[in-house]
Amino acid sequence: MGQLPLSLRQRIQLLGVPIDVLTHTEAIRCLQEFLIDGHQHHVMTPNSEMLVASCTDAAFREVLKHSDLNLPDSSGLLFAARWTGQRLPERVTGVDTVTHLCAQLAPDHPVYLLGAAPGIAERAAAALQTVNPQLRIGGTFAGSPRAEAVADIIERINAAKPHVLFVAYGAPSQDQWIARYLSQMPSVRIAIGVGGTFDFLAGHIKRAPLLLRRLHLEWAWRFGQEPSRWKRIGRAAVVFPILVLRYGKEAPRN
Numbered sequence: 001m002g003q004l005p006l007s008l009r010q011r012i013q014l015l016g017v018p019i020d021v022l023t024h025t026e027a028i029r030c031l032q033e034f035l036i037d038g039h040q041h042h043v044m045t046p047n048s049e050m051l052v053a054s055c056t057d058a059a060f061r062e063v064l065k066h067s068d069l070n071l072p073d074s075s076g077l078l079f080a081a082r083w084t085g086q087r088l089p090e091r092v093t094g095v096d097t098v099t100h101l102c103a104q105l106a107p108d109h110p111v112y113l114l115g116a117a118p119g120i121a122e123r124a125a126a127a128l129q130t131v132n133p134q135l136r137i138g139g140t141f142a143g144s145p146r147a148e149a150v151a152d153i154i155e156r157i158n159a160a161k162p163h164v165l166f167v168a169y170g171a172p173s174q175d176q177w178i179a180r181y182l183s184q185m186p187s188v189r190i191a192i193g194v195g196g197t198f199d200f201l202a203g204h205i206k207r208a209p210l211l212l213r214r215l216h217l218e219w220a221w222r223f224g225q226e227p228s229r230w231k232r233i234g235r236a237a238v239v240f241p242i243l244v245l246r247y248g249k250e251a252p253r254n
Helices: 024-036 048-057 059-066 075-083 094-104 120-131 147-160 173-185 198-202 210-214 218-225 228-245
Strands: 013-014 017-020 041-044 111-113 137-141 164-170 192-194
Touching: 013 120, 017 048, 017 059, 024 094, 024 137, 024 192, 041 059, 041 173, 048 059, 048 228, 059 173, 075 228, 094 120, 094 192, 094 198, 111 147, 120 198, 137 147, 147 173, 147 228, 164 173, 164 198, 173 192, 173 228
Parallel strands: 041 192, 111 137, 111 164, 164 192
Antiparallel strands: 013 017
16 A cells, blocks of 8 residues: 655554544545555544454454554544643544545546445435535445455446545444455545444434534434444443553553
8 A cells, every 4th residue: 555645644653553643634635645646545534442442353453553544533532642642633533534525526536435224325425416516426335344245346346446435334344344355446546434424424313513523522412312322432432541541552462
């Protein structure tokens, strides 16, 4: 994979995972550079829960360590950076990154939306095109991260020849899928694991109001909408701070 521009290569370490020190504007600029530099790039959007998972899943941690860009997608990472004597300027969310990147893409940079429940990717694509009518959607497909579905998915993507691939299978499945198969999709210049972004864009799940996001209370909103997520929220809101207090910048030994 290609390398980050040197001017944007500053990174911090949290639980052994590198996180890029970027503002949202800088992240979009970096992605635009990726589109024209001639390399393939795997972009990830780590949050607190993903870093917790990396502590017990060495293979996933290796994917996080070798991606081309790790955007801080949760407020917990900002607090953890401060606690460990480091700094992240702001939260750079997956949904905002997808929306603002697509708002600026010309038709010669087609995108492909892979993942989520049937019909969600199509609705998300339509929402993105309301922001940028010139956006070229190369294709959408729910698919599956299962091994038996790989050949069909790769064939679909290669037929569409997108430059940008958004994969919404949830972590760690989406990111391990990209790491394993990106090289088999030569037209793709940027592949991003985007978690629940399609659900937000499609209106299937309502995003927290801006005030709650600014107060770092989006987790409470998500819990109110989806109480079944309590274990995931617990890992992010309880387990993650404990791990940061114990290990700081270093990865726990498996």
